[in-house]
Amino acid sequence: MNIDLAFAPSALLPHPVPGSAFSYAKILTLPFFGSGIVEIPPRGEKRAKNARKMQMVFFVHEGKVGVRVGPGPGDAKGRKGSAEREDGMNEFAISRGGVWVVPRGNIYSITNESRTKTARIFFAQGCEVEAES
Numbered sequence: 001m002n003i004d005l006a007f008a009p010s011a012l013l014p015h016p017v018p019g020s021a022f023s024y025a026k027i028l029t030l031p032f033f034g035s036g037i038v039e040i041p042p043r044g045e046k047r048a049k050n051a052r053k054m055q056m057v058f059f060v061h062e063g064k065v066g067v068r069v070g071p072g073p074g075d076a077k078g079r080k081g082s083a084e085r086e087d088g089m090n091e092f093a094i095s096r097g098g099v100w101v102v103p104r105g106n107i108y109s110i111t112n113e114s115r116t117k118t119a120r121i122f123f124a125q126g127c128e129v130e131a132e133s
Contacts, residue, residue: 003028003030004028007027012025012027012037013025014037014038014039020046020047021040021041021044021045021046021047022038022039022040022041022044022045022046022110023038023039023040024036024037024038024039025037031129032126032127032128032129033124033125033126033127034124034125034126035122035123035124035125036122036123037061037120037121037122037123038110038120038121038123039118039119039120039121040063040065040110040111040112040118040119040121041112041118042112042114042115042116042117042118043111043112043113043114043115044111044112044119045109045110045111045112046109046110046111047109048068048107048108048109049107049108049109050105050106050107051102051103051104051105051106051107051108051125052104052105053104053105053127053128054102054104054125054126054127055101055102055103055104055125055126055127056101056102056108056123056124056125057099057100057101057102057123057124057125058099058100058101058102058110058121058122058123059097059098059099059121059122059123060094060095060096060097060098060099060119060120060121061096061120061121061122062096062117062118062119062120063095063096063112063113063114063117063118063119063120063121064093064094064095064096064112064113064114064119065093065094065110065111065112065113065119065121066091066092066093066110066111066113067091067092067093067094067100067108067109067110067111068089068090068091068107068108068109069089069090069100069101069102069103069106069107069108070087070088070089070090070106070107071088071089071105071106071107089107093113104127
């Protein structure tokens with residue numbers, strides 16, 4: 001299998017996601033692992049999405065974002081956190097250099113809190129795959 005091992009900044013140009021308020025650049029896509037860059041414009045949002053089978057990790061490269069992570073309405077299996085709300089969602093702000101995780105099966109959303117600067121976020125996601133027989 002041939003895969004790229006390194007990427008120049010010029011290769012990481014996010015493209016707008018149709019119908020959404022963010023841009024995205026794929027870095028790596030494998031059956032069990034993926035990574036990329038997300039850019040969210042000032043006051044923009046990456047709407048709520050379920051991580052499903054993926055375990056995810058995010059790193060804020062530039063900016064400050066508001067994050068919501070949790071099981072969503074009607075699911076009491078939330079992760080305990082200092083900012084947990086009645087609906088089981090955890091809500092927090094995180095700045096440049098910060099990292100957060102989204103456990104598999106949880107819902108997450110990201111909002112750029114800046115009025116003037118684009119937020120740039122690196123993410124990686126992985127899942128278990130069944131062994132080939």
